[in-house]
Amino acid sequence: MLAHNRFIMASAGLRLVLLLLLLSVSLYQAAAKPSGSRGGQGSRKRLLLISFDGFRWDYDQDVDTPNLDQLVRDGVKAKYITPPMLTMTSPSHFTTITGRWVEDHEVVHNMMFNTQTNQKVPHKETLRRSEWWDNGVLPLWITAQNQGLKTASFYYPGGGANYSGQAVNRAVVEESGHPDDNETEWRQNIDTVLSWFSEEDFDLVTLYYGEPDNVGHARGPDHPDRKAIIRQIDRTVGYLRDSIRRRGLEAHLNVIITSDHGMTTVKKRPLVDEIVLNKYLNLLKLASFEILDYGGFGILTPRPGREQEVLEALAKAPNLTVYSKEDMPESFHLARSRRMPPVVVVADLGFNLNSRFIVYVNKGDHGFHNGEMDMKMIFRAFGPDFKKNFLSEPFDSVHIYPLMCRLLDIRAEPNNGSLEQTSDMLIHTHDGGARMSATMVTTFVFVAICTLIL
Template identity: 40%
Template sequence: MFNKRALSILIVSSFLSHQALEVEGNKVILVSFDGFRYDYLEDVDTPNFDAAIAAGVTAPYVTPAFVTLTLPSHFSIVTGLWPESHGVVHNIMYDPVFNETITPETRNQSKWWDMGAEPIWQTARFQGKASGSYFYFGGEVEIMGLYPNVYIGNNDPTVPWNERIDTVISWFLDEDIDVITLYFNQPDNVGHYNGIDSNERRDMVRQCDDTLGYLMEKIDENGLTDVMNIIVVSDHGMSEIFDDMKIELYNYIDPNDVYHVIADYGPVAMIQPKEGRLDAVFDNLKDAHPNMSVYMKEDIPDRFNYRDHYRILPIFAISDRPWEIATKWVPNGQVGGHGFDNQDMTMKNIFVATGPDFKTGYISEPFNSVDIYPLLCQILQLEPAPNNGSLEIVKTLLSSDVGGAVSSRGDFFTVVVSGLVCLYAVALLSQSDS
């Protein structure tokens, strides 16, 4: 007979030794300015962006995930997955299993996000590091059983921008956080309602520049310069749109033939026909308008990486820029829009980074937004979760002394397994005492 008490102590000691796993690496703050087009720095004086580029790295542009909308694009950045892989396929996605459409009131529910993807804040936590999120989409949601260590959701646009910076700096200092994602809803909003060539848009870019300057100032004041990497990104670009360039689906199909339609939100539409009406609806739409391409789901072009998820509905349509698709068009005051083909230059987004792990004054080749997740993991020395990104181009942004990512994922799962065994040992111990 074995000694249950001795075995229990041995297992518990092994578990605690795994708990002491240390993973090194510098800190990262990922800042997203929504709708910041790749060329917005060209017609505005932006001394702080200029300083960050001179001291760090940039790319001519980044190609966002398709569809080029806020929720799917943001989640692709922090997971390294295309929307067909992470499941957040639209801002107003419909889930046939739930028979529900996401809303601003329900989008903090796990069921919309927890589809198997692992965002950077969970990758960090799984491997012994601490993470935070401020207004970043998905950052206030329980995913894979975890939240970030610290987070603020609700995305209240009235919170002063410098106050957000003060909060995340306090997290780095007081909570010893390793990676934080921070979101601002501009210049997207002014791009929609004032236009890309407006003074309001230029003023907002200046505000973004001031905010970056304030962040760099606070990092310096608090002695974080030697350990803090700043990465500034956006989710998509922006294009001019016009009220007289709308394609109205209900001019071509009978509303009684469809069960659910996602439209009225840019250039992409998805349609769930009623049973037995799939071919009829498709035939009515496929040649309906010269500026709209219509596909059965299985025929969506490979380059979109937008086909292999059940939330992508059976009929898919996309319009040529600047045309947009509606069921019946109702003017909404918008003069700028996005959601178009991610190869369209107006949809490209910004990338600027500076800090101890980046080169100085370096301009890389363009890359994809899904490449940012493996870049984050490399800086933080984390083993990435499975993803669609590539480190090949983005690793050229890093200084030569940035080491390879550590293989600590196995250690994490050893901790989990050890923990389960530890619980079993405690049960044995209880039996031996009884």
């Protein structure tokens, strides 16, 4: 009789353990599953990513910027972040939105080019050219859409392309010649994208501004006009925050403000000798393709059998470093690119590359080594998931992608970033409580089983 009672108790205990085990598994699965499915407005968070092209990491330090200063108190600031190598608009923006190095996503220049035909397409004309952007790596817009979210791009590079036949739910593409510095239009653009959140239920929107890049090129980073455009950006940030409050989005909208690269002063005659590469090698004779009159970064394809001759000739040129693609530093993350030509030239900071004669008129530029402080850029973030008054250590821009995936609570595509680099700036992880509950139940089940066995 005693043995029978023990058997009944053991059976009941085993059933309880199995029930708890099933509960544990269910809780774990619920915690692990991203909540990309569409729910009520109050049940999920939205994300606005804003990029100010060419906003160097220290541009707000010599200008009165009360709204950006308030963001430091109300949100997160990184000391600076490092763009990928290349420090150019299209490659860097696509690294942010894919979390992949340039050699993986293959947007290897602002210009779309073909080394076989010598085709060269200017930056703004590439923005709708899917063949330049669609190289097998999915940007965040498409990844989010595939998990049930609704996404949009306003002027953001890459937003106007198709990816394996998929388009961003809504894309506004900047036209060539469109002015970038109209403050009234800037506010209208904010009104537009915030209405997409509040009235049309969008989950992710990316918004791009072409300043302070343009004024940095035209006037130089130390010019008063650059300081004026930073004050305009600051007013725009204030307008953004007021608009978020007016629309009742404060509890639902996370905002990241960043950039793509910095800017440096171009060293020009009569103070220094500018680089003219044709002084050191006959480009017509030795090269079959080149993009050299484009800031601090150049690429070229030597004629068959002439690569070593080209490398040796350029090694004698001052104020630059020349690399064969195979010998580039691994930290560049460019060598595996199928598109990158065999020879890469990186000018010293502030020296522009000229091919046959001096044609460059810019007072400021980028495209230089991403380790240079003048190439570093800003990062600010605020919203319900971000800590307040938090200063982050520097990190690479490639790590923004997994952060955005966490904020949207979606599964990331394979990427080169790490959430560990940014998780400290979050108040909590979305699944932390559920995972803790699952862990506690699993522990309880384990203890119960051990008790029954003993």
